[in-house]
Amino acid sequence: MSKPGKDIKITEVCLRDGSHSVAHQFTEQQVRDVTRALDDAGMHYIEVSHGDGLGGSTIQYGRSLVNELKLIAAAVEEVKQSKIAVLLLPGIGTVHELKEASKCGAKLVRVATHVTEADVSAQHIHMARELGMEALGFLMMAHSAPVEKLVEQAKLMESYGAEAVYVTDSAGALLPHEVRERIRALRESLDIEVGFHGHNNLSVAVANTLAAIEEGATRIDGSVRCLGAGAGNTQTEVLLAVMERMGYDVGIDLYKMMDLSEEVVGPIIPGSQEIKKGSLALGYAGVYSSFLLHAERAGNKFGIDPRDILIELGKMKVVGGQEDMILDVAANLSKKQTVEA
Amino acid sequence: MSKPGKDIKITEVCLRDGSHSVAHQFTEQQVRDVTRALDDAGMHYIEVSHGDGLGGSTIQYGRSLVNELKLIAAAVEEVKQSKIAVLLLPGIGTVHELKEASKCGAKLVRVATHVTEADVSAQHIHMARELGMEALGFLMMAHSAPVEKLVEQAKLMESYGAEAVYVTDSAGALLPHEVRERIRALRESLDIEVGFHGHNNLSVAVANTLAAIEEGATRIDGSVRCLGAGAGNTQTEVLLAVMERMGYDVGIDLYKMMDLSEEVVGPIIPGSQEIKKGSLALGYAGVYSSFLLHAERAGNKFGIDPRDILIELGKMKVVGGQEDMILDVAANLSKKQTVEA
Known part of the structure; x- marks a missing residue:
């Protein structure tokens, strides 16, 4: 055999x-x-x-x-x-x-x-x-x-x-x-x-x-x-x-x-394929890599950890092309944080 | 709970x-x-x-x-x-x-x-x-x-x-x-x-x-x-x-x-921890990292692929401190190769 x-x-x-x-x-x-x-x-x-x-x-x-x-x-x-x-x-x-x-x-x-x-x-x-x-x-x-x-x-x-x-x-x-x-x-x-x-x-x-x-x-x-x-x-x-x-x-x-x-x-190859903070966050949240930069920007604007935004996007099963939702998610998380505080 | x-x-x-x-x-x-x-x-x-x-x-x-x-x-x-x-x-x-x-x-x-x-x-x-x-x-x-x-x-x-x-x-x-x-x-x-x-x-x-x-x-x-x-x-x-x-x-x-x-x-950190040829060979053969350089040298000397030497050492379960066996292994592999050819 x-x-x-x-x-x-x-x-x-x-x-x-x-x-x-x-x-x-x-x-x-x-x-x-x-x-x-x-x-x-x-x-x-x-x-x-x-x-x-x-x-x-x-x-x-x-x-x-x-x-x-x-x-x-x-x-x-x-x-x-x-x-x-x-x-x-x-x-x-x-x-x-x-x-x-x-x-x-x-x-x-x-x-x-x-x-x-x-x-x-x-x-x-x-x-x-x-x-x-x-x-x-x-x-x-x-x-x-x-x-x-x-x-x-x-x-x-x-x-x-x-x-x-x-x-x-x-x-x-x-x-x-x-x-x-x-x-x-x-x-x-x-x-x-x-x-x-x-x-x-x-x-x-x-x-x-x-x-x-x-x-x-x-x-x-x-x-x-x-x-x-x-x-x-x-x-x-x-x-x-x-x-x-x-x-x-x-x-x-x-x-x-x-x-x-x-x-x-x-x-x-220009660099190595290490698992760094960004790619780990993407895998952990289960979202597209194109979301990372948007989440970082939205996080800065609303004072939210970008990882929390990514995780929320992952839960919502947001897909490529829906990047405009990222600001909404950040705004909502920020509101929630204010209420809880 | x-x-x-x-x-x-x-x-x-x-x-x-x-x-x-x-x-x-x-x-x-x-x-x-x-x-x-x-x-x-x-x-x-x-x-x-x-x-x-x-x-x-x-x-x-x-x-x-x-x-x-x-x-x-x-x-x-x-x-x-x-x-x-x-x-x-x-x-x-x-x-x-x-x-x-x-x-x-x-x-x-x-x-x-x-x-x-x-x-x-x-x-x-x-x-x-x-x-x-x-x-x-x-x-x-x-x-x-x-x-x-x-x-x-x-x-x-x-x-x-x-x-x-x-x-x-x-x-x-x-x-x-x-x-x-x-x-x-x-x-x-x-x-x-x-x-x-x-x-x-x-x-x-x-x-x-x-x-x-x-x-x-x-x-x-x-x-x-x-x-x-x-x-x-x-x-x-x-x-x-x-x-x-x-x-x-x-x-x-x-x-x-x-x-x-x-x-x-x-x-x-000075470099990244990618899996390169050497470390892959060590894991595949199951031998100490200190063997790599010795195997490369012995391979050069006897015209043997160092990976074949590492694999043989792994099979023999050679441990650290027995680096002198590496030349013997290379010599034996070389002899075997000659007989088969």
């Missing part, structure tokens, strides 16, 4: 989620070097896109140094065995960008929506299938919805033709037992594969990913050196070492991954 | 294990500032010693900038509620240093031995009790012995008068299920408290600590900002955030811990 793990596919996201860590300033040479090294190590999928997905290069989300289609095409040129994947958030990217990415040679797309808004993914998933791409669904901020809601939304994505759905812990807010519960529920309810994408804000990204794998998740994301938004992602080379220790064999060369982390990715 | 967690005591080790991260160059002012902030946050115990314990300031282990007794006395002056703890490795430190630390006001000592050598801790535990100190046992490299051996050695420490015994994951090599198994076995066999000290080489220090707590460990170590040997320790402020999320209340102020991490400890 072969070792377990052969059915697990790893997607390396350091050239997409990691794009946040370098303010979207990856050069074409860097993308080529990292892709070539990952391909040589046997990585299954390599995601290349703006940090916020196709079409994300805007004033609002941050301009990319190099057009992402150019980066995708460059990555495609470098691979012998890995497949190049892209991320698409409907509303930021459109079917137009998806077609372009497909022309450049991208073989897989993850169509990402907020955990309660799977319905906006229908046409993009359909189009990806028409284009002959693998189409997977990405349910972001998965911690913020009840499990039944998550299952309902995943089923929608399955009905549109998604070949897998991910539990996407965008805020790094899930704990291992919560991941376990979510993956188990999806595995029981779906006929397609289930995946997990973690962030390390609470320092449990590797443990969460192990929990997901134990519950049967077969699509797993990692990022070399944790490169990614917030406190960064599940550190790929560490995850692979732990998986080897646990007897899983996914067919990726651990030593080569360790080497490229040190020699190819290491020199690119 | 009060929330769970009241019986859990946290020991902050950033001024002891973290001493490795600053090459033992803590100034008295830094120790005072960090101690005062930790005390104000309600930390239970603060360990202050050379990274290798009392008496560690030598050419071999690295000279401290300031005499540790002076640092201990300074820390004692700063605390209103926290207790100052020290670490003692018999062989590096002696009962003489223990008496001096007690005179300076240290209230607790962890007497640390290799997991198979608890017998060398007897006189130090006895002396600590005579001095009126809390005396706890620290079984280092706990991953490297079978569970029965660990239990046997912990019972020895209990018989000497230790009031708790720690599973000490010195190499950051344990995985959550392995921690669970060890803590459970000790809880079933001992009448005293059980503790856990983690390292983050495999990125599971927080998850390991949670597993230990769930199995009933009540003495828990953390280090602010992960400051410590190897990839650093369980990050205290992150652990506390996760514990709050899980409903544990240990009576330490989370916000104050987050603030001191950023404002008091942050400015001191």
Whole structure:
């Protein structure tokens, strides 16, 4: 009997989620070097896109140094065995960008929506299938919805033709037992594969990913050196070492991954992915990283600890785009404080 | 009913294990500032010693900038509620240093031995009790012995008068299920408290600590900002955030811990505690950090990947002081390679 793990596919996201860590300033040479090294190590999928997905290069989300289609095409040129994947958030990217990415040679797309808004993914998933791409669904901020809601939304994505759905812990807010519960529920309810994408804000990204794998998740994301938004992602080379220790064999060369982390990715990264006060507060509160600066400003204005604002926003399950609510929350907390005092 | 967690005591080790991260160059002012902030946050115990314990300031282990007794006395002056703890490795430190630390006001000592050598801790535990100190046992490299051996050695420490015994994951090599198994076995066999000290080489220090707590460990170590040997320790402020999320209340102020991490400890640390190639290799192989440089040298000499040497040393359960075996291992691997080729 072969070792377990052969059915697990790893997607390396350091050239997409990691794009946040370098303010979207990856050069074409860097993308080529990292892709070539990952391909040589046997990585299954390599995601290349703006940090916020196709079409994300805007004033609002941050301009990319190099057009992402150019980066995708460059990555495609470098691979012998890995497949190049892209991320698409409907509303930021459109079917137009998806077609372009497909022309450049991208073989897989993850169509990402907020955990309660799977319905906006229908046409993009359909189009990806028409284009002959693998189409997977990405349910972001998965911690913020009840499990039944998550299952309902995943089923929608399955009905549109998604070949897998991910539990996407965008805020790094899930704990291992919560991941376990979510993956188990999806595995029981779906006929397609289930995946997990973690962030390390609470320092449990590797443990969460192990929990997901134990519950049967077969699509797993990692990022070399944790490169990614917030406190960064599940550190790929560490995850692979732990998986080897646990007897899983996914067919990726651990030593080569360790080497490229040190020699190819290491020199690119501007700072380290430590868990600092801000990213910890985000994971603890379970809110988007874009809220942090707003909460700090509102806290200053109303004399409220920004963490209390973040926690309140987390409870209210405020989503991206609702940043104007942050001042209201701060004002209310301030009023409450005055009454209590 | 009060929330769970009241019986859990946290020991902050950033001024002891973290001493490795600053090459033992803590100034008295830094120790005072960090101690005062930790005390104000309600930390239970603060360990202050050379990274290798009392008496560690030598050419071999690295000279401290300031005499540790002076640092201990300074820390004692700063605390209103926290207790100052020290670490003692018999062989590096002696009962003489223990008496001096007690005179300076240290209230607790962890007497640390290799997991198979608890017998060398007897006189130090006895002396600590005579001095009126809390005396706890620290079984280092706990991953490297079978569970029965660990239990046997912990019972020895209990018989000497230790009031708790720690599973000490010195190499950051344990995985959550392995921690669970060890803590459970000790809880079933001992009448005293059980503790856990983690390292983050495999990125599971927080998850390991949670597993230990769930199995009933009540003495828990953390280090602010992960400051410590190897990839650093369980990050205290992150652990506390996760514990709050899980409903544990240990009576330490989370916000104050987050603030001191950023404002008091942050400015001191020379680099970040990322998981890099070297520390990952150590955790994966389960060997002491002091082996890394030797393995790299031996690898160069014999044309062997240093990681293969570390893994072999881990299998052989080589301990500190047996560094001369590293060349033999490299030579043997090289011979084997030649035969196979």
